[in-house]
Structures are given as structure tokens and as C-alpha cells.
Amino acid sequence: MKYFLSILIATVFFCAANAQKKAVLSEKKMVTVSSGNYKPFFVTKNNRPIYVAAFKMDESAVTNAEFLQFVKANPQWRRSKVNRIFADTNYLRHWKSDVEIGESNKKIYNSPVVNVSWFAAEAYCKWKNKKLPTIAQWELAANGAPKNFKYKSLTDFILDWYTKPNPRILPNVKSTYQNQYGLYDMNGLIWEWTFNFNSFIASRDSRDKSEADFKNFCAGGAINVVDKTDYATYLRFGYRASLKGNYCISSLGFRCVKDLK
Amino acid sequence: MLQISRKNFYLESPVLFAILLISSVLFFFSCKTNSGNSMAENNIDTVLTGTVNAELTFAPNVPKPLTYTSPKKVIVQLETIEKVMPISDSSEYTFWTFGGHVPGDFIRVRQGDLVDFTLKNAPESKMTHSIDLHAVIGPGGGADATSTAPGQSTHFQFRALHPGLYVYHCATGPVPLHIANGMYGLILVEPQGGLPKVDREYYLMQGDFYTKGKYDAPGLQDFDETKALAENPDYVLFNGRVRSTTGPHALQAKVGETVRLYVGNGGPNLISSFHPIGQLFTKVYMEGGTEINTDVQTTLIPSGGATIVEMKMQVPEVINLVDHSIFRAFNKGAIAQIKVTGPENPSIFQKLK
Numbered sequence: 091m092k093y094f095l096s097i098l099i100a101t102v103f104f105c106a107a108n109a110q111k112k113a114v115l116s117e118k119k120m121v122t123v124s125s126g127n128y129k130p131f132f133v134t135k136n137n138r139p140i141y142v143a144a145f146k147m148d149e150s151a152v153t154n155a156e157f158l159q160f161v162k163a164n165p166q167w168r169r170s171k172v173n174r175i176f177a178d179t180n181y182l183r184h185w186k187s188d189v190e191i192g193e194s195n196k197k198i199y200n201s202p203v204v205n206v207s208w209f210a211a212e213a214y215c216k217w218k219n220k221k222l223p224t225i226a227q228w229e230l231a232a233n234g235a236p237k238n239f240k241y242k243s244l245t246d247f248i249l250d251w252y253t254k255p256n257p258r259i260l261p262n263v264k265s266t267y268q269n270q271y272g273l274y275d276m277n278g279l280i281w282e283w284t285f286n287f288n289s290f291i292a293s294r295d296s297r298d299k300s301e302a303d304f305k306n307f308c309a310g311g312a313i314n315v316v317d318k319t320d321y322a323t324y325l326r327f328g329y330r331a332s333l334k335g336n337y338c339i340s341s342l343g344f345r346c347v348k349d350l351k
Numbered sequence: 352m353l354q355i356s357r358k359n360f361y362l363e364s365p366v367l368f369a370i371l372l373i374s375s376v377l378f379f380f381s382c383k384t385n386s387g388n389s390m391a392e393n394n395i396d397t398v399l400t401g402t403v404n405a406e407l408t409f410a411p412n413v414p415k416p417l418t419y420t421s422p423k424k425v426i427v428q429l430e431t432i433e434k435v436m437p438i439s440d441s442s443e444y445t446f447w448t449f450g451g452h453v454p455g456d457f458i459r460v461r462q463g464d465l466v467d468f469t470l471k472n473a474p475e476s477k478m479t480h481s482i483d484l485h486a487v488i489g490p491g492g493g494a495d496a497t498s499t500a501p502g503q504s505t506h507f508q509f510r511a512l513h514p515g516l517y518v519y520h521c522a523t524g525p526v527p528l529h530i531a532n533g534m535y536g537l538i539l540v541e542p543q544g545g546l547p548k549v550d551r552e553y554y555l556m557q558g559d560f561y562t563k564g565k566y567d568a569p570g571l572q573d574f575d576e577t578k579a580l581a582e583n584p585d586y587v588l589f590n591g592r593v594r595s596t597t598g599p600h601a602l603q604a605k606v607g608e609t610v611r612l613y614v615g616n617g618g619p620n621l622i623s624s625f626h627p628i629g630q631l632f633t634k635v636y637m638e639g640g641t642e643i644n645t646d647v648q649t650t651l652i653p654s655g656g657a658t659i660v661e662m663k664m665q666v667p668e669v670i671n672l673v674d675h676s677i678f679r680a681f682n683k684g685a686i687a688q689i690k691v692t693g694p695e696n697p698s699i700f701q702k703l704k
Contacts, residue, residue, distance in 0.1 A: 180474070180502055249574070252477060252478070253528075254477070255477065256477050319576065321576055324524045325478065325528070329479045332481075333500055337500055339500060340475065340502065
């Protein structure tokens with residue numbers, strides 16, 4: 091009986107706390123990315139432009155504060171509880187504790203959550219009844235024309251960001267630029283997980299070394315690339331190719347998408 | 352007739368059998384020798400006799416000559432680090448490095464060693480990195496096994512089969528950008544008998560750099576893709592910085608000493624016409640291999656290649672080591688120096704009134 095009561099109290103308390111937190115954070119705004127054709131970066135026998143149906147995308151990356159709600163509601167995703175198969179030892183390492191971002195981290199409450207694995211990102215999106223974007227969706231969305239842009243070109247801007255070290259304190263979401271769809275920070279703030287981040291090279295068995303896959307071989311990597319001067323996209327694909335689902339990296343976060351109803 | 356032939360057949364068949372047997376045995380042995388040949392051809396010991404940690408040094412220093420005389424398992428660990436550093440007195444650049452320096456750590460192993468290699472990528476890195484060592488025989492020179500995301504590490508082993516001085520570099524796409532940002536260094540594979548003893552050894556590596564601003568423009572300079580594609584660098588440098596190895600940082604030597612330089616060229620684009628002003632190379636291990644040329648004024652170092660040169664110090668002087676495509680030395684930074692001290696030697700050189 092005592093046991094039952096304590097569970098009841100804990101549950102009520104937890105729900106109350108949760109409701110309180112939810113009241114503080116409004117539901118994330120999503121914007122519509124209109125349908126289009128995504129031209130794959132790597133040309134193979136089988137890939138041709140991919141038709142991408144219109145979809146909804148989070149206007150900005152998921153923040154620390156937003157991810158905290160998820161962790162509170164899903165104890166299996168707490169730092170001390172998470173299975174190493176699903177998140178490596180860097181998982182949420184920048185937080186103070188399991189369920190605290192920390193007073194000293196106040197500046198990053200509203201910054202993108204990083205140090206999260208693909209599995210954690212995927213679980214978060216599912217929890218929100220959303221999904222991780224596919225590479226095609228992400229690339230199509232990120233190709234949206236920037237609004238009020240002061241740089242020479244988007245590629246130039248991205249390349250400048252890629253070639254600068256990470257800032258010590260990650261800026262808040264919506265601190266870079268907005269594009270034609272209303273999306274913020276598609277480049278220039280963090281790297282973002284995609285649903286099929288490592289699928290573009292594994293055309294058959296990923297153990298097959300006979301494929302001249304791009305990630306490995308120096309100049310060989312240029313053979314099948316559409317635009318050899320697009321260094322920004324190159325870096326993005328090189329980055330994705332090195333990832334594994336349980337990696338948690340200090341400049342890698344995510345945002346979610348949803349099908350149009 | 353039939354009987355005879357049948358008799359013959361029976362007579363012959365054991366012979367036939369024997370021939371078959373002998374030839375198959377021969378075949379077997381020849382196969383065996385063939386498969387053994389890959390090591391035999393290299394004529395090196397490969398039986399390991401212990402484990403050592405490789406001594407690693409940053410330019411201009413070189414690890415001490417190896418003292419062991421049989422193959423070891425050699426542990427090497429490099430870390431890729433992205434870092435803002437001065438490229439000239441007024442300009443800074445975001446270098447991508449092995450070990451936080453350009454060029455990266457000098458690795459010294461011996462022919463026959465089994466190199467146990469770990470590549471770490473610093474957690475603060477923004478990029479994925481990898482390593483292709485030209486001394487490696489295997490997929491991508493190690494690049495295949497070492498595509499390493501920030502905060503992660505990768506691990507592989509290779510056998511140092513061939514002696515020589517080899518370049519290593521990052522091989523993550525786009526490779527030219529990783530190299531242009533300074534991701535290269537040298538690995539020396541000493542021959543089994545070692546290299547002849549000299550008085551001093553130094554490490555130099557040339558590289559070309561492409562920045563949005565002009566040479567020595569103030570502030571942090573971004574990489575310029577257009578200039579890189581046109582192979583038109585703003586900087587051609589030894590050891591990653593204008594005046595890295597001149598004046599107070601010049602290499603030191605004394606009259607009478609023999610100096611050996613391990614010189615690499617990371618590129619990404621330019622071939623170096625490496626020349627010592629006021630000296631000449633008594634010995635050049637051509638392209639870093641085993642063939643030795645003597646009495647050479649200027650030696651070519653291909654992009655992605657290396658050379659070992661030696662000089663006998665005869666008189667006190669400052670030797671300017673340059674890329675003799677001389678605009679690069681005069682206007683783009685391609686000068687390093689050796690300061691030679693000691694007594695004058697008028698029989699070799701004297702200035703007359």
C-alpha cells in the first residue's frame with residue numbers, strides 16, 4: 091500500500107512538473123517545404139533525380155530545453171540509463187545531470203541540442219509524432235534560397251562556416267539566416283542528423299570493398315560526383331559517411347519532419 | 352598388337368602416374384614458393400620481437416634514429432585538430448592538422464615493423480578526418496579504415512614493407528581542401544640496417560595556401576576555392592607559417608657537421624624545386640627512395656612526395672633553403688634557413704677586398 095501510494099504521488103508529481111514545463115515551451119512551429127526534385131550528389135547507375143513530396147519541417151533545430159522534456163518523459167533516454175548501443179559515452183555530456191541542463195549552461199537552453207545519437211533523435215521525433223528527414227528532404231530544404239543574405243553565395247557561406255572551429259558556446263536557434271521556406275539555420279549553426287545518413291554509399295553490402303566509394307579514396311572520390319567544385323556538399327557527405335547511429339558529437343543535432351496531411 | 356599396347360599401357364601408367372605426381376608436387380612447391388615470395392622478395396624479417404611506442408616530433412625536430420635491430424610492433428597515435436594559428440605576421444588561418452601543428456607529427460619506424468595505428472579526431476572538430484600514409488600498402492593507404500568523426504577514434508595495422516620517406520595526409524572528401532588546410536606530415540621507414548649516422552637531422556615540409564585576402568592581409572583569412580582550383584596560391588611555406596624557420600627559428604649547425612634534411616611536399620598543388628642557397632646537396636635520396644644521387648644543386652619534390660638530402664657544412668654562413676621557382680621564395684614565403692657557425696675556411700671561401 092505504501093509502495094502504491096509513493097508511486098501514485100511520484101506519478102502525480104511528475105505529471106504536474108511535466109505539465110508545468112510544457113506550459114513554458116510552446117509547440118515548435120513547422121513550415122511547409124514545397125515538393126521538388128532532389129538531384130543526388132553521387133551519380134550511380136540507378137540514381138536519378140528523386141521526387142520529394144511536400145512536407146512539414148521544424149522551423150529550427152530541436153533545442154536543449156525541448157530535448158529535456160523528452161528526456162524527462164522518457165527515462166530510458168536519460169544519460170545514466172541509455173543503452174550504449176543507442177548512444178555513446180558523449181551522450182548529453184554538456185548537461186549538468188540526467189534531467190538538468192544546468193544553471194551555468196543557461197545560454198544554451200535555446201541552442202540546438204547536440205551530443206545526441208541518431209537513435210535518440212529518431213526517438214524524439216517519434217515521441218512528437220514526427221520523423222527524421224531523409225537526405226533528399228534535408229538537402230531539398232537546405233537548398234532553399236536565403237532571405238536577406240549578406241554573403242556572396244550560400245556555398246560561400248557554408249564553406250566559411252565549415253572551415254571555422256566550433257564556437258565554445260553554441261548560439262541560439264534562429265541566429266543565422268532564414269530561407270525561402272521559413273526555415274532557420276539550415277547551415278551555419280550545427281550539423282543535422284538525417285534518417286538515412288549512411289545510405290548513399292551502401293548500395294549493396296557495406297562490407298564490400300570493391301565499390302569505389304567516395305568516403306575513402308582521395309581523388310577517386312571525385313569520379314562519380316555531379317559538381318566537383320561543390321566543396322560544401324562534399325564536406326557534408328564526407329561527414330555523414332563517417333557517422334554511426336550511436337555517435338554523439340558536439341556539433342551534431344537534428345530537427346524533425348512530418349508528412350502533409 | 353592390342354595386347355602389346357595394353358601391356359604398354361600398364362607399363363606406362365605408373366610412369367604416367369609418377370610424372371603426374373612429381374609435377375603436381377613440383378607445382379605445389381612452386382605455388383608455395385610463390386606465395387612465400389611476397390615476403391621473400393622484400394627480403395626482410397617480419398617476426399616481431401616486442402612492442403614499442405613511436406617517438407613523435409613536430410617540425411623541425413626529428414625522432415632519434417632507431418636503435419632496435421629486429422621488427423617490433425610500433426604503437427602510433429595521432430590526433431586530428433582544427434585550430435586557428437598565424438600563417439604570417441598579420442594573417443591567421445584555420446588550419447586542419449595532425450597533432451595541432453603543420454606539418455603533423457614525424458613518425459619514424461623500421462622496415463619490417465608492424466605499425467599499430469590509432470587516429471583520434473578531437474571532440475571539438477567540426478569535420479570528419481582520416482589518414483592516407485603513402486608507406487601503407489592497403490585500401491586507400493589507411494584512409495578506408497580511418498574515416499573518423501569528431502570525438503571518435505579508429506584503429507588499423509600495417510606492415511612497413513619498403514624503406515623510404517613517405518608523405519601522409521588526410522583523405523576525407525574533398526581531399527584537396529583537407530590538404531590545403533595543412534593536413535600532412537612525414538613517416539620515415541628506416542632500412543633494416545638504419546641510415547648512416549649524421550650530426551644533425553631536421554624536418555621540413557612545404558605546402559601552398561589559398562586565402563580570400565592577399566599575402567599577409569590582416570585578420571583571420573578564409574580558404575579561397577577559386578584560387579585553389581586555379582593553383583594560384585597566396586602562400587608557399589615551409590612548416591606552415593611565413594618565417595617558421597628563419598632568423599631566431601633558423602635550423603642550427605656547425606662547420607664540419609653533416610646535416611640531413613627530411614623534406615616533404617604536402618602540396619596540394621605545387622612541385623617544389625628545392626635548393627640550398629650557398630650550399631649543395633652532397634647526397635640526395637631521390638624522391639625519398641633508396642636510389643642516391645650526389646652533388647645536386649636543386650632537387651624536385653613532387654606534391655605528395657618527399658626527399659632526403661644531406662649537406663656537409665664547410666664555412667660559416669646562413670643557408671637559405673628555397674623553392675627555386677623563385678617568386679615563391681621572394682613573395683610567397685618559401686624560405687627556411689640553416690645558420691652555420693664556426694671558424695672561417697678561407698681555402699673554400701673568402702671575400703677579397
